[in-house]
Amino acid sequence: MITIPEELLPADGRFGSGPAKVRPEALDYLAMRGDVMGTSHRQAPVRDLVAAVQTGLAELYSIPDGYEVVLGNGGSTLFWDLAVSSLIENRSAHGVFGEFSRKFAKASAAAPFLDDPAVFEAQPGSAAVPEATDADVHAWAQNETSTGAVAPVTRIGDGLVLIDATSAAGGMEADVSQTDAYYFAPQKNFSSDGGLWFAFASPAAIEQAERINASGRWIPASLDFLTAVKNSRLHQTLNTPAVATLLLMEDQINWMLAQGGIGAVAERCRTSSGILYDWALASEFATPFVTEPEHRSPVVATIDFDESVDAKEVSRVLRSHGVVDVDPYRALNRNQLRIACYASVDPDDVRALTGCIDFVVGELGK
């Protein structure tokens, strides 16, 4: 059994790509605000909390005039189904370069009332944005969490642009005016728990949802974007939200703003992932999985190992020391570690992690 010396270990060993590290200070804040837990989400204390999260997010991303911060229950996966039900009018186009971007394309392809989507696919480890088509929605992910590859956020086509920012928001900058729904969930950079979705929605997105509603399409209430918009304007959700999730998120947003906003937080993420990429490039046994530097994610670093090192074994030893969740995305099935460099992760801990990996690999080779 390998023992990593105490002094090499990171202070906090949570490097998971989702759910991800929750800052201990956010948990203290949650305990302090315990009075709001178990109270009605139709009353002022919870509605004020929702409003504070909406305002904080709008400030963090300087969202353009007329855009609204919409939220609902069910996470980003539900948002795909909601988009299929009430945001795609006839046909969508997708950039697919990993498992998350593929799931949205699949959800659209399965809808009997939509035309088959146009799919523009790139190999895992690269990135794909859709070409401009006559589709009324163009969709891709800013950060493909399953592979650690990023794609640019710029307007494509005449329809709506829907950006999956689940693991990018709160850790990468974006010009929200280039999008019609920049959507995400709180369990990644926002250092909270899962279960909610948020979207920065443009007036055009809301208009398209209104048109689809008026067309007579059957839309389940929980999958109706317009219902979510109406509730969000009242700082509510259609059904009961997880109040603890909102409290953790409120604390994280305030912490990000105190750091200097999204630019400062994005720089911290770039520092963390840069430590990993530089270490891998200098290493005898490790290389960044994403070969094109401009596609390398600043928030999720994927590091391939050569056949001399068993990444699973390295991960097992790390886990037994409380350094957890560095495994690659299941379906990718590579000899790899995947390390989240989200906003809450301390760059010093990332540096310590590289030292731990070097130590474990050295011991395994003996």
Ligand SMILES: *Cc1c(COP(=O)(O)O)cnc(C)c1O
């Ligand atoms: C984590 C993740 C999702 C899924 O989020 P859920 O809230 O669990 O549905 C979707 N897209 C991306 C890019 C992700 O990283």
